Structures are given as C-alpha cells and as structure tokens.
Amino acid sequence: MTHNKSRRRGANFNLGAEQAEADKRLLHSAFYESDDYLTISDKDDRRCFIIARTGSGKSAALQQLEEESPGHVVRVIPEDLSLQYITNLGIMRFLDGLEVSLDPLFIALWKHVLLVELIRHRYKVNTPAAKANFLATLRDKIRRDPGKKAALEYLEEFQDRFWVEADQRVREVTEKFEERINKEAKGKIALPGSADATLGATSGDTFSSEVRTELADRFQRIVNETQMARLNKMINVLDEDILDSRQNFTYVVIDDLDRDWVDDKLANALIRCLFRAVLDLQRVDNLKVIVALRTNIFEHLDFGHRSGGQEEKFRALALRMRWTATELEELISERIRVATSDFDVKLRSVYEILPRTNATRGDALEYMLQRTLMRPRDIIAFFNEALARSGRAEPLTWDEIRGAEEPYSRKRLLALRDEWKTSYPGIDRIFEVFEGVTLPMSADEFTRRLDDAITQTAGDPAFTGTEWVYELTAKMWTHAEGSWSDWYGPLVSLLYNIGFIGCKTGSRSEFRFFQDDPDFAERVRNLESITDVTIHPTFHMGLDTRVDYSRRS
Known part of the structure; x- marks a missing residue:
C-alpha cells in the first residue's frame, strides 16, 4: 500500500521560529535574500559593520553566509576570547584609573586574534607538524623580502602554542603585557603591602597627582609599543602571501557583541578598538571582516577623539539593516511556500492565507505590518499567533487576526523591554x-x-x-x-x-x-x-x- 505523505494544515501549522537561525529547515529552504543580505555577502562591497535592531535578521544572515560559502567563513565568538578575564584584571582597572588609553593594546589584541584565526583556517594549523609546514611554506614565500622578516619572527614566538584555542592566546598576550607593566613599576614606585605587591592589587588613588601623571606617561609609552609594528607587517603578509588569490577569499564573522560579557566602559573600548582593527584590515583584498552589532550599542560607542577622527569612516562602512513592506511580504510568502510544501494544499503567496481586501477593513497584510516595527521577527510572530488560533485549511479570518493581536501585542511589549533592559533597566x-x-x-x-x-x-x-x-x-x-x-x-x-x-x-x-x-x-x-x-x-x-x-x- 502506498502512503501519501501530504497532509492537511492543522492546528500546529506555523511559519517557523521567530529566530530564523534557530529553525534550520526554514533557514536553509526559505531564506530570503534581501538587498541587505546581498550587500553583506558581496565581496567587493566594503560595508562591514552590520547595525540592526533585535529581530532584524542579522544573525540569520550571517548563518546563511556560512551555508553559502562553506570553507570560506571564520566565525569568531566573543565569549570564547577571555574578554571578561581581560577587563577584570586589576592591572587594566589600575591603568584605566590613571586615564591611560588602552586602545593600542586592545587593537593589537584584536589584530592578533584575527590574524591567527585566519592563518589557522587557511593552512589548517592545528598540530605542531601543521604549524611547522606552514612556517616553512611562508618562509620560502617571503625570503626575498627582508621587510617581512619581523612578521615571521612574530609568528615564530608562539612556538608550540600556536594552535591552542583563541582564549589561551589572548590570555598569553595579556599576561606578557601585565608582566611588562609590573616590571617597569618595580623599583620606581613604592607599592603598598608586601614586597611582592603588584600594580593590579592597588589603586592609582593612593598616589599624588604628580606621581599619577608620571605613571600615566610611563605606562602609556608601554601600551603604545604593543606589537603594532610587527602586527602591521603581518597584515601585509596576510594580503600578499596568505590570502593572495580570489580562491582564498575569506569572510570573518563576529556576532553576539551585545552579550553581557564585559564591564560596560571597557566593553565600549573593546568594541571601538575592534572597529579600528577591522578598518586597518580593509586593505587586505581577499578578506571581509563582518561585525554585527545591535543599534543601541553602536550609537553609544564613544568614538570621539579616541577613534583618531575615524568616526566618519566607521559610519560610512556601516550597513543599517532595514526592511521594506515588499521585502517582508516576500519573506512571509517564501516561508509559506516551504512550510506547506508537504501539505495537500500547497500555498505560494501570503495572500492565500489572508482574508480578501475589502473597503471596510482594508488590506490584511498592511494592517498586520502597521503593527510591527518592520522586522521579520515581528511579522512572523503575528502570523504564528493568528495561525495558532485557526487550525483550519482555509485562509485566516479577520476575527482570527484581531483575536491574535492582543497576545501578540503583549509579547512584543515584553520583547521591547527585554531588548533594552540591559542599557535601560526598569524601562x-x-x-x-x-x-x-x-x-x-x-x-x-x-x-x-x-x-x-x-x-x-x-x-x-x-x-x-x-x-x-x-x-x-x-x-x-x-x-x-x-x-x-x-x-x-x-x-x-x-x-x-x-x-x-x-x-x-x-x-x-x-x-x-x-x-x-x-x-x-x-x-x-x-x-x-x-x-x-x-x-x-x-x-x-x-x-x-x-x-x-x-x-x-
């Protein structure tokens, strides 16, 4: 006996998860290529800072990019970089209290992380043997360019630690910096407590203003010297010798920078310095570093004088994700097509499950879109709420749409609170x-x-x-x-x-x-x-x- 796998639309029918990246089937089969997504994936479009509200589809877009470009996407996860460890270090708080700009250190850290991750990805450097082969290959490539010798020395410093996880490399660079600061301070200033006391265990407030100024100048010089010359040489090597052809084009994706992983002030500095590092990496032809950031965090970044007058460049490279009514209509239609593909009644357009437009109540889709913030998550949630009330194969009725509006509205109000409560608790x-x-x-x-x-x-x-x-x-x-x-x-x-x-x-x-x-x-x-x-x-x-x-x- 042959079984017919088609089935009628029932009470469980919906348009998938509101978070597209959490719904693998629909993300793969019903992903909608908006103009913004085409910009993100365009290798020649240099806009690389993706600024969007929660629910605008940035995470889904980045996941789709990984699906479409297998082997050419490196994902860097902020939570895996020991950033909280860095910002909690006493030495960082001590220097910040002296108003020493940590930007050069943070920029160097980001460049270091990105360069090593790109090398590991490009050459599959995950064992001592792979690392040795990579260095031999690279040494042969750049042997005729003495100016790149410093870059190779920079890599060789890591020896057997090259393939360890990114968080361990970040800790190593940070610990070396901490040792250098404490060494500079030793014997030059009297620290309270035992002979083994370090700067991280004290506070700049314990010193006079004259001593604070002297310390700030002394330590600022050390921060400013943090590996920048050799790292910049490595960027040239990356461009000319590692990602040296279109075949090796690589995307680096950094998302989830809106998580509560660091102290607010230092998080601001870290993200701002990431932007500056990415700006420097723009000169690598076969590389596109994509940073996704929530709108409210981007607007609160303290670019100002600390960015070296580059705020205009940052904004020029920013893509603010927005959706038109036509794009949202096409997105919902695509989801309907995929969601009903194994039903006995296959649908292809959003209007096939909506009541007809009439003079009294107007256009149902327009009515629903007016009750969204023009984001995919909102309109999907509204449709799912209405579909849950239906349970029939026939199109939705106006009564079902209006009945769904109240619970949908209450949930969107809670979602608005959750979106902004980190920046504005109790809003x-x-x-x-x-x-x-x-x-x-x-x-x-x-x-x-x-x-x-x-x-x-x-x-x-x-x-x-x-x-x-x-x-x-x-x-x-x-x-x-x-x-x-x-x-x-x-x-x-x-x-x-x-x-x-x-x-x-x-x-x-x-x-x-x-x-x-x-x-x-x-x-x-x-x-x-x-x-x-x-x-x-x-x-x-x-x-x-x-x-x-x-x-x-």
Missing part, C-alpha cells in the same frame, strides 16, 4: 505609565505622563533605572530656565528611537515613527515642534490603549 516602568491612555495625546498630555513616569520612578527605591532616568532628565533639575526640549528631549528621543512612540508636528502632518524617519528625534527643532504623540500600534492592545479617531484630524 518597562516607563511603558506602564501609558496604560489605558487615549490616543493620540496632545503634547501637554504626553508631558504630564512623562512627569508621572519621572516622579514615580524617582521616589521608588525598588526602581533599578534611577541612574539613566536621572541622566536623561538632569537638565530638568539643574536648569530652571530650560526649554521643553532641554527638559524632556533626551527621554522623548529614547522612546522614539526604540520604536515605542510616534510624533506629529502639526495638524497637517502624519505621525512619524523611527522606522520611517530614524533621524527625527535627533533634531531639536523637531522636538520643539511636536504637537501630538501616539504609541506605536504594535503596543496598543498590550497597553490597553484606546484610539479616539476624532483627535487624529
């Missing part, structure tokens, strides 16, 4: 102030709600976000004559930039949201011109808001 307390509000709000109504949020959190010892709320509203307490944008602007900008609110600047204008106008809240004149504020439709039902359509005109 959900700000969201709660807008529960039950009638929309849209006039500027005055909105201001009263902000006042409630500020006063309620300021007086609550259990609130964990006192520091950032005070920082954003500092001028309210210190500038009695300040303007509205002085007092409320930073908090309004935050709520706008995370996608929570939209703003209107006159009766004839439309509400603007971050996904449509990312720079709106960065201009003071726009903030001063706000006449009405609304909550993004994604969160209406989650906050039990009511829309008064008579107010919208």
